Structures are given as structure tokens and as C-alpha cells.
Amino acid sequence: MIQKSTTAETADLAARDLALVKQVLAGEPACVDRLVERLQCVPAMIRARNRRWGQALRPDEVEDLIQDCLVVLWKKLGTFAGLSPLEHWAHRICSLEMMNALRARDRHSAAGTEVVESVPEPCQEELVATDRHRVGEGLQQLGPPAEDIIRLKHFEHLTFDEIARRTGTAVNTAKSHYYRGLRRLRQVLQGLAPEEAA
Amino acid sequence: MTREPDPKYETLLQELLLGERNLDSPEVQEMLSSSESCRDLYAELRELQGDLEASGSETRSEIDQAVRDTVPADRDRVAQVFHQQSSAQTRTASTPPRRSGGHLPWALAAGFLVLAGFWFVGRDDAPSQAFLGSGSIEGLAPVGEVSDYETFRWRGETLASGYYELRIRDLQDRSRTAKSVTPLLEPEWTPTSEERAALPPAIEWEILWYDASRELVSSDRKSARRSP
Structure with a gap:
């Protein structure tokens, strides 16, 4: 779990995360569970981002996005360089995936293939x-x-x-x-x- | 749009933005008073630094909140995907390259393993997981359009250790779990007529198989809908 920590602790955490990822990539099954512990916050992270975005994605789209993000995170594990803790790395990738999902949905609706409910005007927040x-x-x-x-x-x-x-x-x-x-x-x-x- | 600053001020501007120079130093004051482009660029980059700080703060608070909001179902879901991906990766890595000829020894070895497997599973003391062999589980029914949700069945056998968990979600709103049944030891579950009536018209059901230490072994998802 990410706590308020000093930069030295964060650096240590990022280095340990890099070691963990290397073990996972080397095929050590027990390490997958440790990775799960670290990234179990991903679904909540995506739900939180969607809330912040005024529920831009429907609940079923959020569920699909969570599934896609988890697969993408796994496939991109090899790109994790240990510069920041795993949660921060995952947050960055999930944000990008959410952006892509919104763009894809917009393209889809612009092409007239789906009737999308009218989206309310965004509030100041x-x-x-x-x-x-x-x-x-x-x-x-x-x-x-x-x-x-x-x-x-x-x-x-x-x-x-x-x-x-x-x-x-x-x-x-x-x-x-x-x-x-x-x-x-x-x-x-x-x-x-x-x-x-x- | 701001014009490019005078090159002679680049270093000074960099030092100012990195916090290595104070705004009230004479050199900085001279730069800002004599160069409009430097003044404008500095203001824009300071604003950008402020936006970056705000974005960083928002990211950290979002992550902290997500860690607090994580529920057990999230962990199961992440575990399911990662273990599936890990298994697929292992299978790919262990697949031998195709070679021409020399298949007979492999065929004999495979035949022997199949026979040995039948013998092993047939033994009374064989662990239940041996039936599933590859460690995967598969939903069998209901799938697609059905008259009603009679019995939920999946490929597996009665478990001597570990358990199954059945989760049924509304296909229109998969964030809502309509029904969760656990622990199940049999590879099937039949809802009562009341439970059946309470299920949504279209569902996604997920069967999860846990071992005795509550670790997820395998899972599968299927969807079904009642015919109108």
C-alpha cells in the first residue's frame, strides 16, 4: 500500500518493484501474487478517474476498460523501469487507455454506428x-x-x-x-x- | 503565442525556473525588465509548473484513494487476469519449436502420458484437481439465449478441497453483482424459482475455482439471456 513516504522510501519501493517485475517476467509464479497485491487497486483507480471525469464512460464501458487495462499492464510489464512505484506506473498507463477508450467511443458515435445518450455539460470541476x-x-x-x-x-x-x-x-x-x-x-x-x- | 527569448537569457531563465536564482536578483530583474519575450515565457512556464504540480497532486490523491477503495472483488479480478496471462505466457514459452520428422518418440511419449493420466485420475486417492488437468475451468451452461436460467454448470468435479464461487452480474451493468454463491463444491448450482426470477434478463456469469489456501486457480466467464 502506498503511504505518505519520504523520497528515499519511494526510491526503495520503486527499486523493489523493479526486482519484483523481473521475477514475474522470469516466470516465478509466487511473484504473480505479490504483483496482484500491488496492483489490486487498478479497478478502483479507473473507477475514480471515471468519476472525476463526470462518469464519461458507462458502467459496462468501465468494466471493459478495467479488463483491457489489466491485460495491457501485464503485457507492458517489460517496460517498467523502476523510476516510480508500480501504482504510479499503472496509473499512467490506465489514464492513457482511458483516453484511448474515450476517443474510440467518440469516433464510433461520430460514425453514427451507435446512439449515445446526450452528455451533460461539464461542471467547473x-x-x-x-x-x-x-x-x-x-x-x-x-x-x-x-x-x-x-x-x-x-x-x-x-x-x-x-x-x-x-x-x-x-x-x-x-x-x-x-x-x-x-x-x-x-x-x-x-x-x-x-x-x-x- | 510568446516569441522566443533572447538566447543570451536562456541560462538565466533556466536557473530561475529551476529555483537556482531568486526573482529579485539584479540579473533576473534586468532580464525581465528589458525582454518582453522573456517575461512572457517565464510567466507561461511558471503557470505550466503550477499545472504540473496540481496534476501530480491529483494523481497521488487518486492513487491513495484507489488503494483505500479497493474491495476484495477487485483483487480477485486482477488475480484472474494476471494468472491467466502468466499461464498463457508459460505455455507459449514452453511450446517446443516445430521440427520436421522424428515425431514417433513424441507420439509414444504422449500416448504413455495419456494412459498414465487415465490411470491416475481413476484412482480413489487422486486429488480432485487432476480431473481438470490443465488447471483451467470452463463454463458450460447457461450460454447464449435460453428459456430460463435452470442450472449453472461448469467443467469440473466435486471438490475434495478448495471451492467454487459463482458470480452473476447484470450484463447491462456489469459493475452490479446480481447474485454471488459460495462456497460450492459441486460443479453446478440450481437457483430456486425465487432466485431465478430475481436474475436480470441478460447476465454475465463467472465461475471461480479456489484451492484450499483460497488462491484463485482458474476462472471463466459466460453470458446468457432469457428468450423473450
Whole structure:
């Protein structure tokens, strides 16, 4: 369970998570149960995100999304780099999958293949959630290393020394990636073509 | 849209945004007062940093809340998917590459194993799980359109250890469990007429097989609907 913890504890947890994932990928069955313990919060995570989004998905769509996300998480285990705890990694993937599900549903309804009930106008809280969602979407477009470094800075509150240790880069390189990533993110969010890759 | 800042201020702007320079330092003040583009860019990037902080805070609180809101059924569901994926992965990894010729020894070995399996399952002291062999379970009925939900049946046998759990959900709202029956030892369950009447017109039913230590061994889902 994720508790309020120091960055050192979080780093330790992320490192232990990476070891766990490697054991799971090596086919150690007992480790699958430990992975289940860590990621059993995924269904609640998706339900919470849907609530925050003003029930954008119907209950049956949420159930399908949960199923899809669990399969995707399993298939993407090999991409887990141990930069943040497993729950954070899963949250990022589930958010992306939810975004894709909403887009697919919109495309489906735009093509006139399904009658979709009218969606109520979003309230102020939902509009704020949409803005934050755009930030997350923009971050995903950045890709590593800028995305990882910005997330470690603002989502995990790491110092640049800690980020450098966690990502195995020099402190100045981490700072440079952060600054350039921030500028690219601003452009991405403005709908401009990003500058050359950092 | 903000114009690109003067290159001579890039380092200073970076240091300011990284918190390595104070806003009231003379160099920063000079930059902000003399360069409109730097001033605008700094304001935009500070706002972006604020949005990132808010997004990070929201993510952390969402994860904490999800950990608190997790219910036992969520754990079962995650376990079911991960164990299925793990089994599929193991099967794929252990599948030998196809080779031309030399099939006879394999065929003889397979035949021997099948005969040995029949002998083993036929013994009185054979554990019940041996019947299921591959460790998988399969829902048999009701499936598709049926006149009514008479008896729920699945491939398996009477369990000497462990138990089955049957979950029935409304197909229109799968987040709602209409009926849950556990522990079951027989590979079937027949609802009473009242229980049958209370079930939704279209259902998804899931059968879960747990071993004696309450670990999920296998599960399967099927859907059915009453004919109008």
C-alpha cells in the first residue's frame, strides 16, 4: 500500500518493484501474487478517474476498460523501469487507455454506428480535470527522458540530485532535460509542433 | 503565442525556473525588465509548473484513494487476469519449436502420458484437481439465449478441497453483482424459482475455482439471456 513516504522510501519501493517485475517476467509464479497485491487497486483507480471525469464512460464501458487495462499492464510489464512505484506506473498507463477508450467511443458515435445518450455539460470541476488531463496527455507526447524527469520532479517531488541518481544521468543533464522538456510541453499544449527531440 | 527569448537569457531563465536564482536578483530583474519575450515565457512556464504540480497532486490523491477503495472483488479480478496471462505466457514459452520428422518418440511419449493420466485420475486417492488437468475451468451452461436460467454448470468435479464461487452480474451493468454463491463444491448450482426470477434478463456469469489456501486457480466467464 502506498503511504505518505519520504523520497528515499519511494526510491526503495520503486527499486523493489523493479526486482519484483523481473521475477514475474522470469516466470516465478509466487511473484504473480505479490504483483496482484500491488496492483489490486487498478479497478478502483479507473473507477475514480471515471468519476472525476463526470462518469464519461458507462458502467459496462468501465468494466471493459478495467479488463483491457489489466491485460495491457501485464503485457507492458517489460517496460517498467523502476523510476516510480508500480501504482504510479499503472496509473499512467490506465489514464492513457482511458483516453484511448474515450476517443474510440467518440469516433464510433461520430460514425453514427451507435446512439449515445446526450452528455451533460461539464461542471467547473470537470473543466479543471480536463485541463490537468491535457497536461498529462502533453507529457506523454514528450516521451523519455523529458517526460520521466518532469514527472519525477512534479509528481514525486524529487530534487535534481535524486532525479539524476534515479535515472542514472548527470545532474546538469537532468536539469537541461527538464528545462527543455518544459518548453516543449508548453508548445505541445499550445498545439504547436514540438522542437527537436531533447 | 510568446516569441522566443533572447538566447543570451536562456541560462538565466533556466536557473530561475529551476529555483537556482531568486526573482529579485539584479540579473533576473534586468532580464525581465528589458525582454518582453522573456517575461512572457517565464510567466507561461511558471503557470505550466503550477499545472504540473496540481496534476501530480491529483494523481497521488487518486492513487491513495484507489488503494483505500479497493474491495476484495477487485483483487480477485486482477488475480484472474494476471494468472491467466502468466499461464498463457508459460505455455507459449514452453511450446517446443516445430521440427520436421522424428515425431514417433513424441507420439509414444504422449500416448504413455495419456494412459498414465487415465490411470491416475481413476484412482480413489487422486486429488480432485487432476480431473481438470490443465488447471483451467470452463463454463458450460447457461450460454447464449435460453428459456430460463435452470442450472449453472461448469467443467469440473466435486471438490475434495478448495471451492467454487459463482458470480452473476447484470450484463447491462456489469459493475452490479446480481447474485454471488459460495462456497460450492459441486460443479453446478440450481437457483430456486425465487432466485431465478430475481436474475436480470441478460447476465454475465463467472465461475471461480479456489484451492484450499483460497488462491484463485482458474476462472471463466459466460453470458446468457432469457428468450423473450
